[in-house]
Amino acid sequence: MKHEIICAGIGGRGVLLASTILIEAAIKSGMKAMASDEYGMSQRGGSVVSLVKVGDYASPFIGRENGDILLAFEESEFYKTLFFLKRGGLALVNTRSAMLVTSIDVVLKARKIPYRLIDADGIARNEGMFQSANMALLGAFSSFGIEPFTRDVLEATIRSRVPEKFLAKNLSVFGKGFEAARINT
Numbered sequence: 001m002k003h004e005i006i007c008a009g010i011g012g013r014g015v016l017l018a019s020t021i022l023i024e025a026a027i028k029s030g031m032k033a034m035a036s037d038e039y040g041m042s043q044r045g046g047s048v049v050s051l052v053k054v055g056d057y058a059s060p061f062i063g064r065e066n067g068d069i070l071l072a073f074e075e076s077e078f079y080k081t082l083f084f085l086k087r088g089g090l091a092l093v094n095t096r097s098a099m100l101v102t103s104i105d106v107v108l109k110a111r112k113i114p115y116r117l118i119d120a121d122g123i124a125r126n127e128g129m130f131q132s133a134n135m136a137l138l139g140a141f142s143s144f145g146i147e148p149f150t151r152d153v154l155e156a157t158i159r160s161r162v163p164e165k166f167l168a169k170n171l172s173v174f175g176k177g178f179e180a181a182r183i184n185t
Helices: 015-028 075-084 102-110 120-126 130-142 151-161 164-183
Strands: 003-010 033-038 047-054 067-072 085-094 115-118
Touching: 003 015, 003 075, 015 033, 015 047, 015 130, 015 151, 047 075, 067 075, 067 130, 075 085, 085 130, 115 130, 115 164, 120 130, 120 164, 130 151, 130 164, 151 164
Parallel strands: 003 067, 067 085, 085 115
Antiparallel strands: 003 047, 033 047
16 A cells, blocks of 8 residues: 655644654554655745655655645635646545635546645634644545544544643544545545
C-alpha cells in the first residue's frame, strides 16, 4: 500500500502537525513514511506545503500529477497545489463555500477527482477551538477509511500527539469533521 499526500495551507494553520499525525499513524500501522516540508514565509502567513509519502519510497518529493490525496487547509492553497493531484486522486478542501468555481469543478470531474468541501474553520470555531481546523479536516479525511488513516488510527495518534489540556476539544473537532464529511457524501 502506497500513498502520496499533499498537505497545503498557510502558516499557523496546523499543516505541519497534521502531516506529522499522518506520518505517525502510518508508522504505528507498521508502514514506512517520510515527508518533506516547505514553509519559507510561514511565520508571516505564507504558504506551507508538506509532502507525505507512505510506503516504500526513496524520496519524499511528489511530482506533478502524482499525488493521491490533497488536504487543503485553505481554499487558496488548494488552487495553488492542485497540479500535484493525479487523475482519480482525492481532494479535501477547507472552505465555507458550498461549491468550487465552475471551471475547477469541470476540470476535477474530467480528471475523475472526487472532492469534499468541509468548513473546517466553522467546525473548529463552533467548538471554541479556531486553531483546530486541521483536526476537523483530518476527521473528514478519516471518513474515507483509507488505510492506515482510519478514524481509530488517527484518533489514537492524536491522543499521543496533542497535549492533554487540548485533547478533548481536538478530539471533538476531529469527530465533527468526520461527521461533516459523511453528511456531505
